[in-house]
Amino acid sequence: xxxxxxxxxxLHTYLGxxxxxxxxxxxxxxxxxxxLLGRNGAxxxxxxxxxxxxxxxxxxxxxxxxxxxSALATFEIARSRISFVQETRAIFPSLSxxxxxxxxxxxxxxxxxxxxxxxxxDFPNLAARRRNGGSxxxxxxxxxxxxxxxxxxxxxxMLLDEPSEGLAPLIVRQIAxxxxxxxxxxxxxxxxxxxxxxxxxxxxxxxxxxKGRVRWTGTSEELRKSDEIRxxxxxx
Amino acid sequence: xxxxxxxxxxxxxxxxPLDTTIHxxxxxxDPQFFAEQFLNSLQFSMLLFLLAIGLSVVxxxxxxxxxxxxxxxxxxxxxxxxxxxxxxxxWVALAVAPVVAAAVGVSxxxxxxxxAETGGHLTQVLLTVGVIYMGTDLIRIVxxxxxxGVPQPESLSSAVNLFGILYPAYRxxxxxxxxxxxxxxxxALERTRLGALVRAGVDDRATAETLGIDIGKVxxxxxxxxxxxxxxxxxxAAPVFGVYPGMDVSIIILVLxxxxxxxxxxLKGVIVGSxxxxxxxxFGKILLPQFAMMMIYLVMALVLIFRPSGLMPARRFSAxx
Numbered sequence: 001x002x003x004x005x006x007x008x009x010x011l012h013t014y015l016g017x018x019x020x021x022x023x024x025x026x027x028x029x030x031x032x033x034x035x036l037l038g039r040n041g042a043x044x045x046x047x048x049x050x051x052x053x054x055x056x057x058x059x060x061x062x063x064x065x066x067x068x069x070s071a072l073a074t075f076e077i078a079r080s081r082i083s084f085v086q087e088t089r090a091i092f093p094s095l096s097x098x099x100x101x102x103x104x105x106x107x108x109x110x111x112x113x114x115x116x117x118x119x120x121x122d123f124p125n126l127a128a129r130r131r132n133g134g135s136x137x138x139x140x141x142x143x144x145x146x147x148x149x150x151x152x153x154x155x156x157x158m159l160l161d162e163p164s165e166g167l168a169p170l171i172v173r174q175i176a177x178x179x180x181x182x183x184x185x186x187x188x189x190x191x192x193x194x195x196x197x198x199x200x201x202x203x204x205x206x207x208x209x210x211k212g213r214v215r216w217t218g219t220s221e222e223l224r225k226s227d228e229i230r231x232x233x234x235x236x
Numbered sequence: 237x238x239x240x241x242x243x244x245x246x247x248x249x250x251x252x253p254l255d256t257t258i259h260x261x262x263x264x265x266d267p268q269f270f271a272e273q274f275l276n277s278l279q280f281s282m283l284l285f286l287l288a289i290g291l292s293v294v295x296x297x298x299x300x301x302x303x304x305x306x307x308x309x310x311x312x313x314x315x316x317x318x319x320x321x322x323x324x325x326x327w328v329a330l331a332v333a334p335v336v337a338a339a340v341g342v343s344x345x346x347x348x349x350x351x352a353e354t355g356g357h358l359t360q361v362l363l364t365v366g367v368i369y370m371g372t373d374l375i376r377i378v379x380x381x382x383x384x385g386v387p388q389p390e391s392l393s394s395a396v397n398l399f400g401i402l403y404p405a406y407r408x409x410x411x412x413x414x415x416x417x418x419x420x421x422x423x424a425l426e427r428t429r430l431g432a433l434v435r436a437g438v439d440d441r442a443t444a445e446t447l448g449i450d451i452g453k454v455x456x457x458x459x460x461x462x463x464x465x466x467x468x469x470x471x472x473a474a475p476v477f478g479v480y481p482g483m484d485v486s487i488i489i490l491v492l493x494x495x496x497x498x499x500x501x502x503l504k505g506v507i508v509g510s511x512x513x514x515x516x517x518x519f520g521k522i523l524l525p526q527f528a529m530m531m532i533y534l535v536m537a538l539v540l541i542f543r544p545s546g547l548m549p550a551r552r553f554s555a556x557x
Contacts, residue, residue: 052446078448090443094435094550102429103436104447153448 005030005188006051006082006157011060013043013050020046021057022212028157033179033189035203035220037196037234042209044192045087048159051190052077052084064157079106083150087161087192089142091149093135097126100134100145106153113154123148140171147178157188164195172198196234200224208233271401273518279407281514282414286469287487288494288506289421290462296438296501296550298455300353301360304344304367306484306491308463312337312470313479314375317386326389330471337467338460345459368485375481383480410472417465418507425503434458438501438550490517493532497539499546508547512539 004027013021021043028034036044050057053074062070069077078084092100101116108114120127123144129137137145143163150158163179164172176198183189183202193199200206200220208216208223210233216223223229291305315336316329324332344367352359392406425431436444437451444451477483490513498509513532520531539547 054442054446073450074442074445075448075450078446084446086443086446090440090446092436092439092443094439095432099432099435103432103444103449106448149447 003030004028005065006190007061007063008047008051009061009063011047011050011057011062013046013055013057013060015046015055020212021050024060024209024212024214026207026214026217028188028190029205030188031186032204033183033191033202034205034207035199036190036192036207036209037199037223038209038215039233039235041211042233043212044209045161047209048084048161048190048192051159052082078153081106081154081156082159083153083155083157084159085146085150085161085163087165089139089146091134091137091142091145093133095134096131097134097137097145098130101126101149101152104149104153108154114151116152119148119152140167140174143167143171143175144178147175151182155187157190158182159190159192161192162194163191164193164198176202196230268401271399272403273522275398275401275403275407275411277515277518278511279410279414279514280518281510282411283469283473283487284491284494284514285414285506285510286417286465286472287491288498288510289417289503290459290466291491292495292498292501292506293434293438293458293503294455294462295495297434297441297451297458298353299357300349301357302345302349302364303361303488303492304349304364304371305462305466306488307368307371308337308341308466309470309473309487310371310375310479310481310484311340312467313386313474313483314379315467316471316474317379317384317479320386326387326471326475329386330468333471334464334467337470338464341463341466342456342460346456368488371484372481379479379481381481383478385478386474388475406475410476413468413472417468418503421503430454430457435550490532493536495546497536497546499543499549501550502548505546505548505550512547 006028008024008026011021011024012019024043024047026034026036026047036047038044046055049055050060051062053070053072057070060070061068064077064080064082067080069080072080092103095103098116101119105116120130125141126144126148129141134142134145147160147163150160160179163175167175172195179189179191179198179202191199191203200223203220206216206218206220206223207214208229215233216226216229218226287305287309291302294300294302294305312333315333316326319329319332320326348367349360349363352363355363388406392404392409394405395402396405396408398408423431425434433444433449433454436447436449437454441451494506494509494513496509497512498505498507512535516531516535517528521528524531
């Protein structure tokens with residue numbers, strides 16, 4: 001396994017009184033895609049939100065590129081080049097498509113990364129709606145915009161929370177293609193996904209969460225073969 | 237000719253001469269009187285606007301209910317009074333007092349108010365009401381209880397002939413300042429990067445932070461601008477209403493109503509709310525003097541029955557899907 005870009009070490013997170021994350025550890029190697037699977041309420045989203053420190057873990061350490069980021073503020077974690085595409089997409093309704101991208105833009109260190117122009121070249125349907133308000137987009141367009149907004153920050157790691165959720169099959173295909181293309185371009189990703197087929201197709205490595213703990217890790221191939229794991233922890 | 241405003245201010249000033257000679261019911265048949273009251277309403281709306289915009293955006297961005305916003309208004313008015321006492325002109329006061337007010341406001345926030353950021357609205361109300369009491373007492377200790385006058389600038393002390401109506405130039409100046417600030421804020425919010433960051437923060441603060449936006453820094457800037465404008469309101473109001481301890485409390489209630497009626501966190505909401513309350517207050521006192529204050533609450537109640545989140549609230553992201 002190559003050097004890991006992200007290390008999550010023994011994370012414990014409470015939401016109010018409920019003990020949601022009970023000691024999760026995982027690693028995302030540079031240039032690889034890791035999928036975090038599990039049933040509803042297994043703690044997938046909370047794991048991502050803990051990494052971003054949108055919720056504050058009681059215990060545990062998160063290191064990114066060898067640097068401890070567990071005490072940083074959310075905006076500092078984002079600036080260390082981790083982009084988070086939330087499950088809700090969270091498009092700003094008061095901002096136009098263009099402004100939604102502009103507020104997130106962060107030029108690449110080497111100078112030839114994602115720019116607004118390149119986003120509009122690669123996402124023509126967003127270009128066509130660049131002056132539209134964020135509240136006027138369809139679900140699929142919102143998801144494209146959420147991904148575009150994450151890319152324009154030129155991240156070294158992307159956290160994607162259920163990018164295919166609630167979308168029509170044709171749009172899910174498009175999202176899967178985008179994720180596949182990003183993977184081929186070398187993007188490191190931690191993907192939470194309910195769509196088993198999409199997740200196993202794109203992921204190099206799978207982490208199965210159940211009731212706040214890591215229950216299984218392995219490759220997509222191994223997971224497809226293991227009926228027991230799939231039935232017990234995924235229900236598929 | 238003074239614009240009717242809140243009850244406290246109202247009691248301290250002589251009734252405008254026209255109010256006693258012409259009954260409200262006759263008002264509509266007298267175009268001159270109507271025009272004057274229209275301008276008075278507009279002028280009072282602009283003062284409400286200057287105060288309400290800071291309160292509304294701070295609430296929209298940080299969910300912080302800062303009732304001591306009015307204290308900054310009072311503080312700036314007293315700074316203007318002191319500058320006048322020392323022989324400084326109105327223009328010096330207008331240049332200096334709002335800056336001092338913003339510096340005091342921002343310091344107050346970071347030294348004290350910030351502690352209640354995560355405490356919820358009740359804690360914030362308790363803390364900032366405490367600041368109001370302390371501010372009023374400090375003013376009493378330094379300046380005494382009696383109302384004081386601040387002279388109008390010499391150059392604006394005449395009346396202007398406006399389509400046949402003689403109207404005080406100084407009051408037109410207040411209207412002009414309000415309109416100018418509206419236009420500048422509109423362009424700053426809608427056309428600049430900082431404006432987009434503010435709108436993003438008001439829409440969804442947590443998401444803005446996941447995109448690397450330092451909302452704390454954006455907020456400090458917005459808070460500074462908001463208190464600066466409260467300071468401007470204090471300076472321009474001083475020659476019209478005079479300065480006195482408690483002038484903050486009498487206006488902050490109307491300002492809160494403006495924010496609630498207009499809808500939280502949006503510039504358009506504050507503009508609409510200021511106009512509605514400014515006009516309702518002024519005309520309410522003429523048409524139905526015995527129900528003057530009730531008029532305002534009636535407007536608020538009607539708005540809240542039909543539009544519970546105000547007339548034009550900031551669009552909020554709904555966390556569905």
